[in-house]
Amino acid sequence: MLNLTLNGLEISVEKGTTLLEAAKFYGMEIPTLCSDEALSPYGACRLCLVEIGTGNHSRLVSSCTYPAREGLTVRTHTERVVQARKLLLELYLATCPSSKTIQDMASKLGVTKVRFKQKHEECILCGLCVRMCAEQMQGKAIGFVKRGIKRRITAPFAKKSEDCRLCGGCMYICPACQARCQGPQEKSPICNACLNLSAPCLDYFEEAMCYMDPCVACELGTGRKAKAQS
Amino acid sequence: MEERTKTDLENLKKQNGSSVVSLLQEVQEKYNYLPEELLREIAKERNIPLMDIYSVATFYKAFSLSPKGKHKVVTCSGTACHVRGSEKVTREISRTLGIESGHTTEDGLYSLENVSCLGACALAPLVVIDGEYHGSMTSAKILEILNGHTAGKKENGCCCHDQGKKENDCRQVSLPRA
Amino acid sequence: MNVLHSRLKTTQDLEKLREQLRKNREEKSTYLAVCGDTGCAVWGSKTVKNFSQECLEKKGLAGTIGLKFTGCLGLCESGPVVIVFPQEIFYQKVQEDDVEEIIEKTVLKGEVIERLLYNDPVTGEKYIYARDIPFYKKQQRTLLASNWKNDPTSIEDYLALDGYEAFEQALTKMTPREIIAEVKNSLLRGRGGAGFPTGAKWEECYEVHADQKYIICNADEGDPGAFMDRSLLEGNPHSVLEGLIIGGYAIGAREGIVYIRAEYPTAVAKVRLAIAQAEELGLLGENILGSGFNFKVSVSIGAGAFVCGETSALVASVEGRVGEPRQKPPHLAERGYLNKPTVINNVESLANIPYIIRHGAVSYCLTGTEKSKGTKIFSLVGKVLNTGLVEVPLGMTLREIIFEIGGGIKNGKQFKAVQTGGPSGGCLPASLLDSPTDFEELSAAGSMMGSGGMIVMDEETCxxxxxxxxxxxxxxxxxxxxxxxxxxxxxxxxxxxxxxxxxxxxxxxxxxxxxxxxxxxxxxxxxxxxxxxxxxxxxxxxxxxxxxxxxEKRCPAGVCRELIQFSINEELCQGCGLCLKKCPGEAIRGEKKQPHAILGDKCTKCGICLETCKYNAVLKS
CATH class of the missing domain: 1.20.1440.230 (NADH-ubiquinone oxidoreductase 51kDa subunit, iron-sulphur binding domain)
Known part of the structure; x- marks a missing residue:
């Protein structure tokens, strides 16, 4: 067992526990967009930041990826942490405003104003779908491509992947997909969320580029039928 | 599948130990780009998820998924080049060729690349056309070189000799191959 | 030089070979050193070298007078540089027509050719010997010194100049613990940027028990405006290789990797050659010099990603994956390349190792400041007069480096800032010119040491x-x-x-x-x-x-395109029509011999008119 200090509390956890797991176990709530108990930690969303160390040497780390170490001092809600979280959430709202999850989280932290230019991204690149596909479904049908600001999630060559088994796990776990599906955009192969049961995809896009072709939602909905009738 | 890809695959199979990056480096070196069909075959042969190969192929700057132009124009945008005005030079090239950095002209003749530093900062701003280094570039000088090049009357020697050789004028020589 | 050597089996073999090589070298103490680094190569040094070769052969001097195509000699601005040994007479801007004269007059008769001498732009004086030139005089060229005397493609040169002596000493007279202690005592700090103590890094990895460990040389020099590592690898690859082998021996690794960025093809070739030469001599391989120590080195080539300079991303890249950094801890000393304990050292850090082992930590510590010891190589570039590669003791002030060594600002402009530390660093203003360059001072000023790029900016930089x-x-x-x-x-x-x-x-x-x-x-x-x-x-x-x-919606330096305007001064304009002809946007109007005018809405602000006007009639505001 490892002994550490969490928000002033002397605690002990098993070796291999992450700081996020430890905090959760002791009932401290830390917001996060990219972690899931069933998947490996990734550290992409940066919302689960905590402050480790003391005095001038303290720094912020993502608690989902940082392993508990003997003697570590951890604080989950210092001013520095909260300031960073709030600004990050403001950035999330400015980037991907239509996600219900993000909106709720922002309102909980009292972020009510966005001072940045408004963008309308559908994906926050948290990578949950990629890990879901690879780790739980052994699929590797989708993954990250490119880097920096051009980074995207897609299937190889932006075409329907042969490795995709249409399980829909990627959609199930997506935190940004809580908004209605807007249909596939011509330039991107992913239509985000086909939770919409009257999917417009196949009506509008003769050569649907959705990597979920045939899309689960579309299959259930009217899209396919409409096409069959025409 | 085409014959050439088959033999390439045979070769690739022989080097079992090499990593995805070095495999792709070889393919890029040989074809000047990464053909989709070949990547799919490599994935199958080597039992690597295609997604992993695709991620690597799009992450690194050295790889390209579409064929590069016949002539390569490389502009250096290192800090030393930048403070000596490389951005203006790049903009002129881009305007003349009608393509942005990272693209190839429609006729497949020219591709324009921007690299972060070639480590020859004494020559800043630096433009490399088909392996030929052109140092101390200005918008005017690069236009002359490019116009000469595109008109197919690439002269021997330096573009700016007619203006009289001044200190730090473009002195242009081929860089020895490694 | 293609002398075939047999594998050295013992340290005595190495000593014998070294003695022989030293003697050979003494017999050929007159030689021409032609700079072969990229800068000079672009100015035409390869032709100069080839022509010298022909000339020497034609005159039947090839057997007595040497010719070395060396690594960077430093003063890139004045390339191609040729130094005549043993006097060390320094010639600049040498072209092929000059070669015959140099051999006839300087090499054979010892006469100096006035025309080719370096004319210092600050003092206005001409200098005969390299050591007197202000650019070199102020420097302390510990690592770069052998660039002058060394043919980087010849292991013979390196051996004759005491090369691999440190390795031999480490292997036969020191335990890994003693080596690590020596490096720790030298207070050597990583030259890649962050300045982590090299000795501590080695010790951490040494303490971990594992069946296999790795040591990686990080030559992914990605900072724009920095080329120290390239020049070291191209100019003296064996010194880096020797440092790598010593490091491998100290931490208990049996394998080393040199990770080089693909933009440096010449460095890749030189390192590969150096490895092959060391293998041939048995300085790499199984049972090195009969000690029982096995070590091999391979080269891994980067595929173009700046982030791969970060150590965990570098490991991912060497393993063939996407170069994404990961959370540390676990540190690389616990889980690195192929999940084995790994040490990653920068090129320049490793090049320091042979010196530290040979001369001892005490001697090494004589140079530098309290917490930053030794010398540091900087690439001094930008709007500075003497662009080039400089090596100075840590702690030298920015003013000394930029104004005394660098000769100040180009074209008589005002100094505005100096940028250090690459994209991770910052710009320091004139008020900080007198602060010493060491790790602490630069960090405190909001910049960092970084790998050593030093980009000078003047009043025309925004x-x-x-x-x-x-x-x-x-x-x-x-x-x-x-x-x-x-x-x-x-x-x-x-x-x-x-x-x-x-x-x-x-x-x-x-x-x-x-x-x-x-x-x-x-x-x-x-x-x-x-x-x-x-x-x-x-x-x-x-x-x-x-x-x-x-x-004020104004760019004081006149750089930001949206905030500047070009116009023509009617009084100065002679109506020659040159700007009109050159303007790519057809934004200039005017009759011949009449003052011209720029049409604001058509002007793309490329500045070609300003560059071409012979009468200074084009104004930027």
Missing amino acids: MVDIARYFLRFLEDESCGRCFSCREGISRMLEMVEDITRGESSPGQLDLLRELAHVVKDSSLCGLGQTAANPVLATIRYFEDEYLAHIL
Whole structure:
């Protein structure tokens, strides 16, 4: 067992526990967009930041990826942490405003104003779908491509992947997909969320580029039928 | 599948130990780009998820998924080049060729690349056309070189000799191959 | 030189060979050193070298007079550089027509050719010997010294100049613990940027028990404007290789990897050759010099990603994966390449190792400041007069480096700032010119040592534009995994671009600062944690320049395109029509011999008219 200090509390956890797991176990709530108990930690969303160390040497780390170490001092809600979280959430709202999850989280932290230019991204690149596909479904049908600001999630060559088994796990776990599906955009192969049961995809896009072709939602909905009738 | 890809695959199979990056480096070196069909075959042969190969192929700057132009124009945008005005030079090239950095002209003749530093900062701003280094570039000088090049009357020697050789004028020589 | 050697089986064999090589070298003490580094090569040094070779052969002198195509000789601005030994007579801007005269007069008769001498732009004096030139006089060229005497493709040269003596000493007379202690005592700090103590790094890895360990030389020199590592690898590859082998022996590794960026093909070739030569002599391989120590080295080539300079991303790249950094701990000393304990050292750090082992930590510590010992190589570039590679003791002031060695600013302009530390560093203003260059001082000033790029900027450099330049670089080079880094950099860029276009407000500047601090605080790896430095440092020292853009919609340096205007002074314009002919946007009108005018809406602000006008009639405001 490892002994550490969490928000002033002397605690002990098993070796291999992450700081996020430890905090959760002791009932401290830390917001996060990219972690899931069933998947490996990734550290992409940066919302689960905590402050480790003391005095001038303290720094912020993502608690989902940082392993508990003997003697570590951890604080989950210092001013520095909260300031960073709030600004990050403001950035999330400015980037991907239509996600219900993000909106709720922002309102909980009292972020009510966005001072940045408004963008309308559908994906926050948290990578949950990629890990879901690879780790739980052994699929590797989708993954990250490119880097920096051009980074995207897609299937190889932006075409329907042969490795995709249409399980829909990627959609199930997506935190940004809580908004209605807007249909596939011509330039991107992913239509985000086909939770919409009257999917417009196949009506509008003769050569649907959705990597979920045939899309689960579309299959259930009217899209396919409409096409069959025409 | 085409014959050439088959033999390439045979070769690739022989080097079992090499990593995805070095495999792709070889393919890029040989074809000047990464053909989709070949990547799919490599994935199958080597039992690597295609997604992993695709991620690597799009992450690194050295790889390209579409064929590069016949002539390569490389502009250096290192800090030393930048403070000596490389951005203006790049903009002129881009305007003349009608393509942005990272693209190839429609006729497949020219591709324009921007690299972060070639480590020859004494020559800043630096433009490399088909392996030929052109140092101390200005918008005017690069236009002359490019116009000469595109008109197919690439002269021997330096573009700016007619203006009289001044200190730090473009002195242009081929860089020895490694 | 293609002398075939048999494998050396014992240290006595090595000594015998070295004695022989030293004797050979003494017999050929007259030689020409032609700089073969990229800078000089572009100026035409290869032709100079080939021509010299022909000339020597034609005159039947090839057997008695040597010719070396060396690594960087330093003064890139005056290339091609040729130094005549043993006198060390320094010739600059040598062309092939000069070669015969140099051999006839200087080599054979010892006469000096006035025309080819270096004329110092500051003192106005001509110098005969390299050691007297102010550019060299102030330097302390410990690592670069052998570049002058060394043919980088010849292991014989390196051996004759005491090469591999440190390795031999480490292997036969020292235990790994003693080596690590020596390196620790030397207080050598990593030259790649962060300045972590090399000895401590080695010790950490040494303490870990594992069946296999690795040592990697990081030659992914990605900082734009820095070429020290390239020059070391091209100029003296064996010194880096020797450091790598000693490090491998000290930590208990049996395998080393040199990771080089693909943009440096010559360095790759030189390192591969050096490895082959060391293998041939038995300085690499099984049972080296009969000691029972096995060590092999391979080369891995980068595929173009700045983030791979970060150690965990570098490991991912060597393993063939996407170069994404990961959370540390676990540190590489616990879990590195192929999950084995791994040490990653920078090229220059490793090049310091042979010196430390041979001369001892005490001697090494005579140079430098209290916490930063030894010398540091900088690439002094930008608007400085003497562009080139300089090696100085740590702690030398920026003023000494830029004005005494560098000769000050080009074209008589005013110094504005010096940028150190690459995209992770910052710009320091004139008020800090007297601060010493060591790890602590530079960090305290809001910049960092970095790998050693030193870019000098003058009054015509816009500091907001510099911030924009680095943000653009980082926006593309970030791996994109962390939201804070990916989106944060992009948003900082968005705001800085607004400022350069005059579309910002003072409130935005505060928001920019706030965001910069959060990006710095909340990103996973070094790239994100330092990405805000170029912004923060420029705001800190040049806030008035930001405010000029924001409040007055004016770019004081005349760089930001949206805020400048070109016009023609009617009195000065002679109506020669040159600008009209050259203008690519057809934005200039005017009759022959009549004053011309620029049409504002058509002007693309390329500045070609300004460059071409012979009468200084084009104005920028």
